[in-house]
Structure formats: structure tokens, C-alpha cells
Amino acid sequence: MNIVQTSGEQLMVSINGYNFPSPLFVTSEHLYIKPLNRVTNPNDKLFLCGLDDFIRQMVGKIQYLSFSQQDQITFTKSSPIFSIETEKWLNHYLAPFPLKIVKRNENLIDNPSLINDDCYGKGWIIQIQLDQDSQQQLGSLYHEESLVKWIHAEIEAEGQTISSA
Amino acid sequence: MPSDESNRYKESPDYVRISAAAAIALGFQKGKIYRNAQTFCINLLQTYHDGCKANCLYCGQARDYIKGNTCEQLIRVEWPNVSLDRIIQALVPRQKTVKRVCVAMLSHPRAGENLISIINRFKEKITLPISALVTPTNLKTTHIEQLHEIGTDVFTVALDAATKPLFNLLRGKHVKSPHRYEKYFDGLKKATDIFGQHKVGTHLIVGLGETEREMVTIMQELFDLGVNLHQFSFYPEQGSALESHLPPSLGHYRRIQLFRYLMENNLVHQEKLEFNEKDQIVNFGLPSSHLDKIISSGKPFETSGCSGCNRPYANARPSESIRNFPFKLEQKDIIDVKNQLKDFNVLFHFSQQQH
Numbered sequence: 001m002n003i004v005q006t007s008g009e010q011l012m013v014s015i016n017g018y019n020f021p022s023p024l025f026v027t028s029e030h031l032y033i034k035p036l037n038r039v040t041n042p043n044d045k046l047f048l049c050g051l052d053d054f055i056r057q058m059v060g061k062i063q064y065l066s067f068s069q070q071d072q073i074t075f076t077k078s079s080p081i082f083s084i085e086t087e088k089w090l091n092h093y094l095a096p097f098p099l100k101i102v103k104r105n106e107n108l109i110d111n112p113s114l115i116n117d118d119c120y121g122k123g124w125i126i127q128i129q130l131d132q133d134s135q136q137q138l139g140s141l142y143h144e145e146s147l148v149k150w151i152h153a154e155i156e157a158e159g160q161t162i163s164s165a
Numbered sequence: 166m167p168s169d170e171s172n173r174y175k176e177s178p179d180y181v182r183i184s185a186a187a188a189i190a191l192g193f194q195k196g197k198i199y200r201n202a203q204t205f206c207i208n209l210l211q212t213y214h215d216g217c218k219a220n221c222l223y224c225g226q227a228r229d230y231i232k233g234n235t236c237e238q239l240i241r242v243e244w245p246n247v248s249l250d251r252i253i254q255a256l257v258p259r260q261k262t263v264k265r266v267c268v269a270m271l272s273h274p275r276a277g278e279n280l281i282s283i284i285n286r287f288k289e290k291i292t293l294p295i296s297a298l299v300t301p302t303n304l305k306t307t308h309i310e311q312l313h314e315i316g317t318d319v320f321t322v323a324l325d326a327a328t329k330p331l332f333n334l335l336r337g338k339h340v341k342s343p344h345r346y347e348k349y350f351d352g353l354k355k356a357t358d359i360f361g362q363h364k365v366g367t368h369l370i371v372g373l374g375e376t377e378r379e380m381v382t383i384m385q386e387l388f389d390l391g392v393n394l395h396q397f398s399f400y401p402e403q404g405s406a407l408e409s410h411l412p413p414s415l416g417h418y419r420r421i422q423l424f425r426y427l428m429e430n431n432l433v434h435q436e437k438l439e440f441n442e443k444d445q446i447v448n449f450g451l452p453s454s455h456l457d458k459i460i461s462s463g464k465p466f467e468t469s470g471c472s473g474c475n476r477p478y479a480n481a482r483p484s485e486s487i488r489n490f491p492f493k494l495e496q497k498d499i500i501d502v503k504n505q506l507k508d509f510n511v512l513f514h515f516s517q518q519q520h
Contacts, residue, residue, distance in 0.1 A: 083484070
């Protein structure tokens with residue numbers, strides 16, 4: 001595992017070539033939630049949400065992205081938020097807790113491979129707003145040490161050996 | 166095309182194209198397959214700097230439609246070009262998880278000789294069964310004999326079109342393509358003489374404009390000749406002449422799948438079927454309880470072809486209804502299939518206005 005400083009101020013953890021900026025909260029479906037650092041209301045913070053570097057490398061070239069219920073803003077827990085499709089794989093992503101979608105990355109409709117190219121940057125999928133209850137639930141997602149431990153397990157489950165570098 | 170010798174196009178027999186699913190199975194590229202489907206057959210395709218000489222309208226490699234010499238897409242996916250040595254090396258330790266290798270010919274003057282050379286190289290290092298998917302246009306009888314002698318397990322011909330007029334229209338004289346229906350049929354007959362009954366297969370694509378009656382007629386004729394049926398659903402290949410045409414309706418496809426299964430298990434003969442005025446199958450000639458039991462098994466709707474070949478998501482996107490199930494059907498799949506069998510809509514197909 002490497003901890004590297006990126007060109008900006010962000011710390012990046014790299015495990016076997018899979019990168020995770022910090023801070024990052026990740027669901028068991030490899031959906032990341034990353035603070036946007038823009039506070040509109042002290043109780044409602046903005047976050048970027050997308051696919052983490054592990055899954056975007058594992059699934060291959062992303063060919064299609066479709067947003068669920070484009071005219072809807074408020075999503076309850078477990079309601080579908082978007083789907084990702086490759087040549088051979090499909091996944092419907094669900095809201096891990098109640099959230100509001102404040103922005104969808106429309107560039108991905110014509111160019112979904114931006115997720116492959118820059119999953120934490122230009123390949124973000126939705127910008128979300130979380131109320132205090134949902135923010136508290138972020139702690140139940142993988143983050144910091146639990147994220148590193150879980151990614152190790154995911155790498156080994158794929159039959160790869162953890163590099164010590 | 167680079168002229169530099171070191172950058173010379175890497176072509177067969179030393180190089181072949183490998184399907185995306187096979188590339189994942191051999192660890193050449195990362196990738197996940199929906200519903201945890203596994204790929205058991207390594208599908209390979211010859212490659213030449215001057216491409217395929219045929220011009221099949223539904224194919225992404227058609228002479229008049231291909232962009233450059235790279236096989237951008239075939240059967241929905243990209244096919245990376247890989248050295249044969251690398252494939253053999255990757256296969257050696259995977260002979261328990263992989264069940265078959267299939268080597269497909271292009272229509273090219275060197276294709277017949279090279280097919281034999283490629284299969285020989287596999288036989289030197291691996292014991293897996295090997296299928297040869299041939300174009301009779303570029304194959305002599307001596308080639309068929311040699312393929313048998315070197316231990317090719319199954320000899321397969323992609324007839325694709327169900328009728329002679331459709332064959333000519335889509336991949337023969339009409340489109341200035343070298344393929345001839347008679348040559349294909351003759352190749353199948355010769356192969357059954359050399360390889361034996363049911364060691365020969367043929368690909369048929371459902372939804373190229375034929376009726377259900379036409380499709381089951383050719384299926385029965387071929388099966389009675391000793392040829393096994395490998396069934397495909399037409400998929401509008403991006404970049405091909407037919408890219409904007411529709412695949413067959415699910416009802417159409419499911420009824421043909423069901424007939425194939427019943428025929429192959431000697432439960433029904435084509436002559437016993439009943440059709441409606443649109444030549445769609447309305448009665449399979451079996452008691453409904455018996456038929457329901459067979460449908461509920463899900464078996465008729467699994468991928469057909471050589472043993473071990475399951476081609477996950479080859480004929481439809483993962484987000485679409487599965488045409489050929491690459492795994493055992495689950496209960497929800499069987500419910501869907503039963504509903505689909507009742508679909509008698511006729512979608513517009515190529516050639517309905519033309520033949």
C-alpha cells in the first residue's frame with residue numbers, strides 16, 4: 001500500500017494500483033461518496049458520488065450509463081439511482097441511504113468511458129446532498145482503515161496477490 | 166497500415182483475435198460478466214492485414230463496411246489481437262476450467278491452411294476439445310480430411326441464413342460476396358461423411374427475414390443429415406449494413422429454441438408442427454402438460470452448440486432479455502420465457518419487403 005500526495009492537497013491511498021483519495025466513503029457495491037467541500041447549509045452537505053477505482057478497473061470499458069427517474073430529486077434508501085453497463089456486465093446502483101440528487105453528470109450519457117478515464121474527477125456520476133441523518137450513516141460505509149482492509153479482501157477474492165510496494 | 170517491417174500487421178497463423186469474454190477468462194483483460202456467468206469456450210478468430218474477403222451484410226467485418234483492418238467489433242464486442250503462443254501458454258494451466266477452444270476462419274485465401282496450422286499448434290500443448298468454425302468457400306475436401314486427421318473435435322459451418330434466397334441476398338451473389346449456398350451445403354454433407362453424424366454443426370441466425378416455418382424446415386433437413394444446430398439470434402451489429410434493423414421478437418426466437426430442443430431429443434418432427442397464417446408455430450404436437458414440463462426445465466433456452474460453449478451475452482446486451490442463457494435458468498427466467506413464448510408480434514425484418 002502506498003500513500004501518495006496528489007498534485008492537489010488530497011492524500012491518495014494506492015493498493016495494487018487501485019487508488020482511493022481521502023476522505024472517501026465506499027459502499028459494498030463500490031459506489032464512492034466524496035465530500036465536495038461546499039457547504040450550502042451546515043446541515044446539508046454536498047458530495048460527489050461515482051464508481052471507485054477498483055470496480056472501474058474490474059468491469060472493463062463502460063459503454064452505457066442511464067440515470068433513474070431523471071425528473072426526481074429525492075430518493076429513498078434502496079431506490080435505483082443509475083445503471084452502468086459494459087459489453088458483458090450490468091449493475092443497477094441503489095441509494096445507500098436517503099439522498100437528494102442535485103446534479104447529474106450529463107457528459108457521461110455520450111461519453112460513459114469518462115468513468116474509466118477519471119472516476120474521481122470528470123467521471124463523477126451524481127452530486128448529492130445528504131441531511132444529517134444520512135451523513136451519520138456515512139460512518140457505516142467503508143472508509144479509512146476499514147476501506148483498506150476491505151479492498152485487500154476484494155483484491156484477494158479476485159485471485160490477485162497484494163503487492164507490498 | 167505501417168510499412169515498417171517491425172510494425173507489420175500481426176496476422177494468422179501466429180496471431181488470432183480473441184473474444185472479450187475469452188480474454189477475461191484467460192486473464193488477458195479485466196472484466197466482469199453479468200449474473201456471474203462463466204465463459205467455458207475460448208473463441209478465436211483468424212486475422213489478416215487485408216481483412217475478410219466476404220461481404221455478409223449482418224457482419225461487422227464485411228469487406229465493404231469494415232473500417233481499416235482492425236476487427237472493431239464482432240458479435241457485439243471487441244476482439245483483441247493476441248499471439249497464439251500467448252493463448253496456448255495461458256490455456257495450459259486452465260484446462261480444468263476451460264472446456265473447449267473454437268477457431269474460426271475468415272474468408273481469406275490462406276485461411277484453410279492456417280486453420281490446420283493453428284489447430285495443430287493447440288494439439289501439441291493442450292488436450293481440450295477443439296472446434297473448427299469454417300467457411301467452405303475457402304476450404305477444399307483435403308482440408309476437411311486433414312482437420313479430421315489432426316483430431317478436430319467438431320467441424321462447424323456457419324450457414325447463417327435459413328433459405329437460399331436469403332443466403333444470396335445477405336452474403337452471396339447479391340452483395341458481391343464469394344459465398345455460395347450450394348458450396349456451404351456441400352461442405353456440410355462432405356463433413357458429415359468425414360467426421361461422422363452429429364460431429365458436424367451449423368450456425369443458423371434467427372431473425373434474418375425468414376419465417377418460423379422456413380427456419381424449422383431447414384433445421385429438420387440439416388438435423389436429418391446428421392448436422393447439429395447452433396442457434397443464434399440476429400443482433401444489429403454496429404457498423405454493419407443491418408445496424409438499424411431489429412432483432413427477432415422474443416416469441417419468434419423462443420419458439421425456434423423450443424423446436425430445436427424437441428427435435429434434437431426426437432420428441433417432435435417438423436412435419437408434426439402446426440402453423441398460423443403468418444407461418445408461426447402454434448402447436449408443437451405434444452400434450453400441453455408434457456410441453457410445459459420441458460419448458461419449465463429451462464433446457465431449451467440455454468445456449469446451443471458444441472458442448473461447453475455458452476457464449477454469455479453474445480446476442481444481446483446484458484440489459485436486454487437474454488436470448489441464449491449461458492447458465493441454468495432461474496425461476497424468474499422461466500416465468501419470463503413462458504410469457505415470451507406467447508408473443509406472436511412480427512417485427513420488421515430485413516428482406517420481408519425484398520424476397
